[in-house]
Amino acid sequence: MPELPEVETVARTLRPQVQDRYIGKTEILFARTLQAGHDLLPLLTGAKIVNARRRAKVLLLDVLTAAASRDVNSEPLILAFHLKMTGQLFVHGLEVEPNKHTKIVFGLHSEQEQALQAGGVKLAAQTNTGSMDNQPQARLFFDDMRTFGYCRIMRPKDLQDWAFWNKLGLEPLEHSANELAERFAAKKGRIKNVLLDQEVVCGIGNIYADEALFRAGIRPDVKTDALAPSRLLKLGTEVQAVLQESIAACGSSIRDYRDANGNVGAFQNTFKAYGRGGEPCTLCGTIMTACRVAGRGTCYCGKCQK
Numbered sequence: 639m640p641e642l643p644e645v646e647t648v649a650r651t652l653r654p655q656v657q658d659r660y661i662g663k664t665e666i667l668f669a670r671t672l673q674a675g676h677d678l679l680p681l682l683t684g685a686k687i688v689n690a691r692r693r694a695k696v697l698l699l700d701v702l703t704a705a706a707s708r709d710v711n712s713e714p715l716i717l718a719f720h721l722k723m724t725g726q727l728f729v730h731g732l733e734v735e736p737n738k739h740t741k742i743v744f745g746l747h748s749e750q751e752q753a754l755q756a757g758g759v760k761l762a763a764q765t766n767t768g769s770m771d772n773q774p775q776a777r778l779f780f781d782d783m784r785t786f787g788y789c790r791i792m793r794p795k796d797l798q799d800w801a802f803w804n805k806l807g808l809e810p811l812e813h814s815a816n817e818l819a820e821r822f823a824a825k826k827g828r829i830k831n832v833l834l835d836q837e838v839v840c841g842i843g844n845i846y847a848d849e850a851l852f853r854a855g856i857r858p859d860v861k862t863d864a865l866a867p868s869r870l871l872k873l874g875t876e877v878q879a880v881l882q883e884s885i886a887a888c889g890s891s892i893r894d895y896r897d898a899n900g901n902v903g904a905f906q907n908t909f910k911a912y913g914r915g916g917e918p919c920t921l922c923g924t925i926m927t928a929c930r931v932a933g934r935g936t937c938y939c940g941k942c943q944k
């Protein structure tokens with residue numbers, strides 16, 4: 639599953655391709671992928687995409703709806719995409735047709751007037767409703783092979799009412815290492831479970847949990863209350879460092895992850911712990927242990943990590 643650095647990379651690579659473009663026709667090719675906001679679908683026609691950004695592992699497109707008349711102001715909406723296992727967002731030219739994994743298609747126009755004329759909503763198994771005379775410049779595809787991903791169309795207040803959203807923990811790169819350490823200390827349990835708990839600190843999955851614990855010299859199955867504050871601070875620092883290094887390398891590509899340009903990340907080439915069970919530790923040469931912690935495959939060095 640894409641974690642914080644991968645979703646951040648998608649946002650950064652998608653932004654220049656969608657920003658300041660207008661949504662024309664929206665085609666929902668797989669009904670279940672649109673998890674919420676069906677009533678807001680018509681408002682997307684003519685809406686301007688103003689930003690692509692990330693919170694936790696969720697990719698957000700901020701849009702501004704077209705003003706319905708001089709008396710009605712445009713309003714902000716948010717398209718939230720959770721990529722889950724295999725979700726991908728790509729902008730394609732018109733020569734690329736949706737494939738069997740394409741779940742939602744958004745027409746993208748450079749002019750609002752064209753977008754409004756081309757607009758309309760096509761639901762799965764429906765016939766075409768938009769005009770064929772106004773071809774978009776490009777199209778944004780949400781592809782998802784495993785279909786666990788989803789899109790929600792929301793007003794800002796819907797975002798505030800979304801239980802998942804409200805429970806999200808600290809953004810690890812927007813708070814100090816000290817604050818992260820305090821959050822870790824406040825949660826009882828094995829430290830890897832705590833790292834993976836999105837309600838404590840968000841965006842960390844199996845890869846960056848194993849890597850941060852290795853760098854901090856902490857065994858994944860140690861309980862948080864057995865860790866001195868200085869060791870939790872070290873972990874907070876290493877969580878931030880590994881996430882930042884991975885973002886700089888455009889994330890880690892294990893199986894399906896690609897950025898919005900279709901490129902793979904490079905951080906997987908520098909893994910010190912994740913997936914390295916049975917291989918020698920890069921620090922001391924001890925064979926790395928593979929086990930299960932927090933229900934997840936976990937690798938650590940029994941000598942360097944205590």
Ligand SMILES: [Zn+2]
Binds near residue numbers: 924940941943
């Ligand atoms: Zn070692």
